[in-house]
Amino acid sequence: MARLNDQVAALLQEYADLLLLTGGDAYRARAYEKAARAVGGHPDDLAALDAKGLQQIPGVGKSTAEKITEYLATGRVAKLEQLRAEIPAGLREIMAVPTIGPKKAALLHRELGISTVDELRAAAETDRLNDLPGLGARTAENIRHGIDQLRAGGGRVLISTATELAEEIVAAVSAAPGCERCGHAGSLRRMRETIGDVDVLAVAEDSAPLMAALTDLPQVTEVIATGTTKTSVRTTAGLQVDLRVVPPGDWGAALVYFTGSKAHNIALRARAVRAGLKLSEYGLFEADGGRKIVSATEEEVYEALGLSWIPPTLREDRGETDAALAGELPDLVQESDICGDLHTHTDLTDGLAPLEAMLAAAADRSLAYVAVTDHAPDLAMQRMTDAKMLAQREQARALDRRYRGLRVLHGTELNIDRDGNVDWLPEFLAGFDLCVASIHSHFTADRDTQTRRLIRACENPYVHVIGHPTTRLLGRRPPIDVDLEAVYEACARTGTVLEINASPERLDLGDQDILAARRHGVRFAVDTDAHAVPHLANLRYGIGTAQRGWLTADEVVNTWPLQKLRRYLKKKS
Incomplete structure (x- = not known):
């Protein structure tokens, strides 16, 4: 719920x-x-x-x-x-x-x-x-x-909606008598940006109490089908939830199978066939005699196929099995690697919490630094002025280290206009610790215009990060028409960081774009774009997207210690 x-x-x-x-x-x-x-x-x-x-x-x-x-x-x-x-x-x-x-x-x-x-x-x-x-x-x-x-969209929902529902269901099923373990699988475990249905997997000798725990939930509006191994329901969010209960010894094989993706599973089964084996949700078997080889853990299944364990976020048949075979899987960035958030807002513009509350919440999340980046004046509805921004800078400096040693960077989110210009003159921009620049208007401009304006923003020495680069809002606004390859080249040439905006409504850049950008040597920042205290928790969705783009911690600048980050930002300007 x-x-x-x-x-x-x-x-x-x-x-x-x-x-x-x-x-x-x-x-x-x-x-x-x-x-x-x-x-x-x-x-x-x-x-x-x-x-x-x-x-x-x-x-x-x-x-x-x-x-x-x-x-x-x-x-x-x-x-x-x-x-x-x-x-x-x-x-x-x-x-x-x-x-x-x-x-x-x-x-x-x-x-x-x-x-x-x-x-x-x-x-x-x-x-x-x-x-x-x-x-x-x-x-x-x-x-x-x-x-x-x-x-x-076909009734798909944002990952945040599906995650919240899945966590409630997993908690309820886990509390049922006889449940030995429970977790979600499917596209949600792979951290897809939108989710069509929720797959939940559990282990128990007797499935009946677990099935009842699901069907009795208040958010269940319809029981589509129920049995000893699988129950399907529909919830108030309109999502179908499938609960499968397997014997204790089959957890690993079932988790591999029901996590998917379909293309990844096909690649695994093909590898099994070449080795004279057969892989299913029940285990890895000898093809001839049918003897079960392994099924208890995912690690055992992958190892028996000659592969290292593949993180769920990579299981899209994008070369991950070859990389696992060669021992070349990336050491993916983790949420625990993040040292700071480089894009947050306060109630000075369109945020909902004062600076003090946002800093206290960031400190509670064990961040080492945070950048406050309220909107610049060209976004007229926010009524920003030079005086307001300078007053906030004084406040930020006064609050620096006040919350558990949290370092406070004073920044702004600039507006990239149709020609690629941004708010304020260079001498004013030079006073900021960090500048994020984003497109907030002219979303339907032609491809050449959009490409030119982003490249020009990258070439501005005071623009450190391009925020939500494609401007998409999932299910509400499509990406702008832009030559992203040209933008990636400009970012790599100028040292401009591309944002992976962790808002579940954006997740921008998306995973496919990240894969393309990293081939150019681009650096990234996984930011929350938080406009309220609860939004800081959205970081996990940005990390999931970064992982789907095969990113390591070193490729994400806000995993770096502050001193290293400052040196990188200083090179840009």
Whole structure:
């Protein structure tokens, strides 16, 4: 079940969207959007707060607090349900199409009577959108692409949603009588960026108590099938969960098989066949006599095939079996290797927590250093000024080492404009310890423009890191059209670091892009882009993505001691 704060945040965001969709006041809608972000980023459980306590959360006013307390007491919000009843269900689905928000959805419904995704596609393909204000041929193309992207997702969810659900299920099954061990497998164990279903594997002599532990969970809405070896259910998140229970001696072979990927398993079975063996979820057997050779642990299975154990994040048939055979698997970067976070935000701009709270949380996570990188002034909605930034710098210097010796770097997240320029003049930029530069606008510019603007940002001596390089938002916004190979060459030439943004909504760069970039000798930073204290925990998703890109600790600059990192940054400027 989703964290209570996240459930409430989703309800408030939906309320804001529906206000706009039904012609409500835009100011009220923005207030609820702000409250949704504040609630989702609040570190403490809302269940412990009354209406007065809720109003102590920045951005949560009396009306919002009343809705939250109503939900906590009854599980529903009457005004939200009223708004839901006013619009066709298909119109809410339209809002999920990348590039379509509540305002465009309302315009389409009002002017063209469009209330389903199919009607929207038909309108885009017959040029009916061209005469609407703010729309046109390019918009129609983006809408078609957005619909394709939405449907290609096939009900997949972000890795964070799947992880939270899997951990709850593993905990419940592990507590069942007779359960000897339990863990998740499948694409989630491989740390894919989106997840279609959740595979859980357990060991027990008697499977019945484990199956009951799954089907009795409150987040289970449907029992699809149940038996002695496998039970499948559907949850409130819409995800299918498959629980398989195996005998104690078969754990290793089953874990290899159900972790996958399919292509990796095919490669393993082919290797087994060449050795006169047969590999299945039950073990590794002699092909002729059928004698079981090994099945208890993954390490034994791989060793019997002549391979070193392959980390789950590499099991995509991208050369990992050849590397294992040759003893050339990379020593993958681990979350424990990370010394610092180079991209975080505070409530000075669009973050939800003050600098002191973010630093205290970073220290609690045993980081040695953290960079505060609030937005620069060209992102006008954040209302940054030179004076505000300099005042924060003084505060950061005063707080340096205050929290368990945590070193504080004062930085900023610059905006890369259409021409590749960034905020502030060189003499002002020279005062920062670190500058991240990111694209926040002109997402639909042509390939040459996007490539040129990123390369020019790399060539700026004060830009140390390119943040979320492709700008994608998973399931919501596609990557920009850019010649990434040219960008990788520029990064390698200038010493500019590419970010692996750990936000589960971004995971940008993705694993395939990391694989391509590292061939150029590019350095990377795995950053959280945290806008609230809970977001610091997203680091694990960025590490999983880095591992899928075969990265070692030395290739990730924020695994380095601060002195080494400072020397590297100084070379750039």
